[in-house]
């Protein structure tokens with residue numbers, strides 16, 4: 001059978017791949033997308049979306065316990081774990097189905113199967129019905145990543161879980177160990193802790209959420225501990241002894257090894273790119289550990305082969321993948337594109353309280369030699385936060401003292417994952433402290449704290 005010919009073939013239908021396919025189709029390309037498992041990738045099926053659905057259940061549960069504070073009555077508060085998981089899976093299914101509609105609407109040909117680069121401009125797809133040969137001028141590799149497994153700490157689905165197991169638990173852990181306090185680990189710790197699991201988080205670095213500003217990490221840690229979570233920092237799980245229904249974790253902390261028992265362990269120690277079996281190296285594509293090496297336009301160095309999203313390296317975020325998807329489609333269409341600046345990509349963690357940031361931390365700005373001005377504003381000084389019953393949190397800004405450039409913004413507190421975009425837009429438009437100070441923020445909103453945190457950096461804060 002003759003190979004089917006396209007202008008663009010995208011391998012992997014996650015937020016990187018499906019967005020690249022849509023943008024390519026919008027630009028008049030005849031596009032094919034190949035997906036071996038599920039449209040929407042990890043993000044819609046096993047990542048961003050189902051975790052947020054679970055976290056919403058635990059957030060409502062938490063609020064129900066606070067009903068009295070709001071003059072409300074809620075008796076017999078409880079939860080049905082199966083129903084919580086079912087809702088999360090339904091939300092994921094709805095969104096994944098939506099991608100199918102978008103593919104149809106944009107006349108993108110979908111092949112459900114595993115793809116492999118078979119030569120220059122050639123892709124072979126193994127489907128249930130057999131093999132398909134495809135050709136295209138341009139190929140985008142967007143095969144994403146999976147959970148990293150450390151030797152001895154491998155998941156078994158019963159006692160030791162990856163994020164996939166943690167998203168569809170058959171039972172509620174009683175005593176839970178979460179290894180790793182990055183966004184994924186802390187979100188699961190937050191969910192299970194709120195629903196009543198006795199939760200311990202072990203982090204090898206000197207603080208939780210280690211990529212965040214140190215002050216924000218410290219604030220978040222205090223809040224987690226107040227909720228009953230145990231946090232072990234500068235600690236490392238060396239070994240897991242698995243028995244029938246319990247695990248003994250050997251945790252090295254302060255030069256000594258402590259033994260602690262748990263009934264469930266979630267391993268959240270990072271991800272590895274899906275680079276295997278794709279024929280990448282045979283074609284001359286360079287791989288560094290488990291990620292494809294690309295330039296700022298996501299080109300691999302092999303003509304007509306781009307790599308985007310998680311497989312192309314950090315930051316491992318859906319919005320970064322999607323933005324790269326748009327960029328590569330426009331690049332291959334000959335449009336002028338702007339390379340992505342990693343320091344302008346916001347990171348959001350949907351734990352309770354939420355954490356969000358963009359740009360440099362205070363420490364990083366200093367390390368880079370900037371003379372800085374720092375502003376801070378606490379949630380307790382904001383009318384909307386108090387009315388919401390959420391006075392716990394803070395916003396911090398870091399400015400270049402010489403130019404007034406907003407170098408970084410860091411937040412912890414309710415709904416900060418929605419607020420951060422205000423600063424992202426500010427950074428994109430290269431606003432200075434003056435523009436931000438002259439901006440009128442609506443009242444009463446949480447966003448007023450973003451204004452105050454700017455004013456504070458310049459000694460002009462009003463409500464503090």
Ligand SMILES: Cc1cc2nc3c(=O)[nH]c(=O)nc-3n(C[C@H](O)[C@H](O)[C@H](O)COP(=O)(O)OP(=O)(O)OC[C@H]3O[C@@H](n4cnc5c(N)ncnc54)[C@H](O)[C@@H]3O)c2cc1C
Nearest residue numbers: 012014016036041042043047048115144309310316317318
């Ligand atoms: C628990 C969890 C929570 C997360 N929460 C967030 C969040 O809140 N915000 C955020 O921005 N990010 C979050 N992420 C990260 C986010 O999911 C990823 O950054 C994003 O999915 C990357 O998109 P991608 O398109 O590069 O790859 P993926 O979404 O991984 O998609 C890759 C696709 O390629 C397919 N594929 C792989 N190999 C082949 C092949 N040979 N042939 C055909 N198809 C193939 C896979 O089946 C998959 O569907 C989370 C991740 C996890 C695990």
